Amino acid sequence: MxxxxxxxxxxxxxxxxxxxxxxxxxxxxxxxxxxxxxxxxxxxxSDPRRSLAANLALSVTVSALFLGLLEGGARLVEKRRPRAPVADYIWDWEEKWEGDFYRIRSEVSGWPPWEEFNADGLRDRTHAVEKPSGTRRVVFLGDSVTAGSQIEADQAFPQVLQRSLDEEGRPVEVFNVALWGWSTRQERIAYQRLARKYRPDDVVLAVCLNDIPELQNNLTRPPRLLAALFRRSALVRVLVNAQGREIQSVEQLFEQPGARKVREGMARFFDEVRALEREVHADGATLSLVVFPFRFQVAPGAPRPIVQERIAAFCAGERIPCLDLLPAIGTLGEAAFVDYDHLNPEGARLVAAAIEKAPLLATVASLGDRLPAGADVPRLAAAVKDADPAVRRSAAWRLGRCGPAAAAVISALDVALRDPEEDVRREAARALGAIGPAARPARPSLLAALRDERASVRWSTARSLSAIGLGGDAVPALIQALGNDDGYVRGFAAWTLGSMGKEARDAVPALVAALQRDEGYERGGAAAALAQMGPAASAAVPALLEALRSTDGDRRWKAARTLGRIGSAASAAVPELTAALTDGNEYVRAQAARALGRMGGAAQPAVSALERATSDPDGNVRREAQRALEHLSTR
Structure with missing residues (x-):
């Protein structure tokens, strides 16, 4: 009242x-x-502002006390019921690479050909974008298992499969599009950004079971600000309910198949596969899946493979070919693995064989099927001139399989380098390379073939010339190749000239001119060639000094490195290398110190600067400066 x-x-x-x-x-x-x-x-x-401030302060104090009590209670709950950790093999994308995709930074042209990562930043050989005629392209999308983690790059199953197909004469080009930590989301992005341009005929999605928890955990992760609070506040962790949202291990997929987070993870995986299938189909290619087991699935007492069963049922419903590798790997058991899911070389060979035998990929006939078994070298040489281009191609391939034994019919392969059909020219070039140094009489025709209109011929020719070997008489042709429109051919020419050393001194002006190209300072570029040539490249010093003044940090340190390789013949660079010891880029400072250490007595004026550099904030710079001083003190 x-x-x-x-x-x-x-x-x-x-x-x-x-x-x-x-x-x-x-x-x-x-x-x-x-x-x-x-x-x-x-x-x-009364003063309304003072009253408002007092009320606000009281509200803040009460709220802080209340939140503090809630945080304390949440921490007590966490202490009594600690949150299960997420397995290390389930990657947090934001933490690992600050986004939803990454690739390895790589500056290569394909030369030298043994580089571990190609120009796409993948652990694979370099491939021409232009699709070869008469060749089927197969792309494997995967993670570290496909990339061949913990084994050599050429032991990864896609590379093993490539060698097997080559051995059988099946014209198939295999791509290994895979990196550590990629899940189905990254593999779909990799198809869009890296693989699509190669116009593959078949795309194989290599599925590892940790893809499913990675999709679930990352795609349901809170925004970045909330994630930062999540790491610091038990209350936020309780509210976000990570325990109920995240899948902590692959084992949970089998132990809790009906759990909401597992069902959501499977649904997200299926959504990614559907999205990839739509893109691949729209490009005129076919998609198939291969599913890798975890090691615990081949151990005694393994659970029923319910995850593989779900994936197989999904693929059947979507009409996507699917190969479950559990039965094949099960024959070798745990001996196929190096850890929880990565394969050893024997396991990778087993997988390659299983994929080749399965009705997963389109059947490609062997080139040898066109010729009678046991045809001798003279008959094969005659077949290289057959009216049927398919027979000519097959004969050239078979002669390559003969190796040095086919040296007597080099002239027939030399003629085939000018065949009207691309695939005949390509096989002829490969065959000459397989014959090896005995095929030197064909070098003039091979050097001419570096200008072929088709990339597959040019690339095969470059590899064959490298296998046969080139001498000083090839320098003019290689200088001409430095101006080729094909970066792979330019890389081959630069690398080969560099490996010749002083014998290729006449190529220095052309290599200096090539420094201005985009790849001039990349691996296999003109700067690397000049560095290989050492003192014979002294005429390049003025151009390298200009590069040392560039605003591009990468160009500066690579110029300093090349000057160091030239050695005392680059003594004119000592003042600028000394100044570079205070460059803002630590790589430039380190390479400048190393270069000065190789200059001999001409670098004595830099001693004081090198002594100061031994106190540089960067440990690598300090080490290089100390080594340089040691080298100079012994001269």
């Missing part, structure tokens, strides 16, 4: 003063109505 009569009491004083308008208006601004006990309302002065 008091709440109802309060307004009446407030009207009492104005009405007694016969001021009805004042009664309606209430107290004047800046004054508050106060009712004394048993008497009329009075007004008193």
């Amino acid at each position: 008091e709440g109802r009569i309060l307004p009446v009491r407030r009207l009492r004083a104005p009405l007694l003063a016969r001021d009805a308008l004042a009664a309606h208006r209430g107290p004047p601004p800046g004054r508050a109505a106060v009712r004394l006990r048993g008497g009329p309302s009075l007004s008193m002065a």
Whole structure:
């Protein structure tokens, strides 16, 4: 009742003063109505800002205390019931590479050909974008298992499969598009950004079971700000419910198949596969899956392969070919693995064989099928001139299989280098390379073939010339090749000239001119060739000094490195290399110190600067400066 009569009491004083308008208006601004006990309302002065600040402070204090109590309670709960850790093999994309995709930074042209990572940043050989005629292209999308983690690059199963197909004469080009930590999401992005340009005929998605928890955990992760709070606050962790959202291990897929997070993870995986299949199909290619088991699945007491069964059922419903590798790897058991899911070389060979035997990929006939078994070298040489281009190609391939034994018919292969059919020219070039140094009489025709209109011929020719070997008489042709439109051919020419050393001194001006190209300072580029040539490349010093002044840090340190390789013949660079010891880029400082150490007595004026560099903030710079001083003190 008091709440109802309060307004009446407030009207009492104005009405007694016969001021009805004042009664309606209430107290004047800046004054508050106060009712004394048993008497009329009075007004008193107050500061609304001070009152507001006091209220806010009180609210903040109460809220902080309340949140503090909740945080303390959440920590107690966490202490009593600790959150199960997520297995190390389930990667947090934001933590690992700050985004949803990565690849290895690589500056290669394909030369030298034994580089571990290609120009796409993948653990594979370099491939021409232009698709060869008469060749089927197969792309494997995968993670570290496909990339061949913990084994040599050429032991990864896609590379093993490539060698097997080559051995059988099946014209198939295999691509290994895979990196550590990739899941199905990254593999789909890799198809879009890296693989699609090669126009594959078949795309094989190599599925590892940790793809499923990685998709679930990363695609349901809270925004970045909330994730930062998640790492610091037990209360936020309780509210986010990571335990109920995240899949902690692959084993959970088998132990809790009906759990909501597992069902969501499987659904996200299937969505990614569907999206990839739509893109691959739209490009005119076919998609298939190969599913790798985890090691515990081939151990005694392994659980029922319910995850593989779900994937197989999904693929059947979507009409996507699928190969479950559990039965094949099970024949070798745990001996196929190096750890929880990565294969050793024997396991990789087993997988390559299983893929080749399965009805997963389109059948490609062997080139040898066109010729009678046991055909001798003279008959094969005659077949290289057959009217049927398929027979000519097959004969050239078979002669390559003969190796040095086919040296007597080099002239027939030399003629085939000018065949109207691309695939005949390509096989002829490969065959000459397989014959080896005995095929030197064909070098002029091979050097001419570096200008072939088709990339597959040019690339096969470059590899064959490298296998046969080139001498100083090839320098003019290689200088000409430095201007080729094909970066692979330019890389071959630069690398070969560099490996010749002083014998290729006449190529230095052309190599200096080639420094201006985009790949001039990349691996296998002109700078690397000049560095290989050493003192014979002294004429390149002015151009390298210009590069040492570049605004591009990569170009500066590579120029410093090349000057160091030239050695004392580059003594004119000592003042600028000394100045480079204070460059803002630590790589430049380190390479400048190393280069000065190779300059001999000409670098004595740099000793004081090198001594100061031994206190550089960067450990590598300090080490290089110390080594340089040691080298200079012994000269």
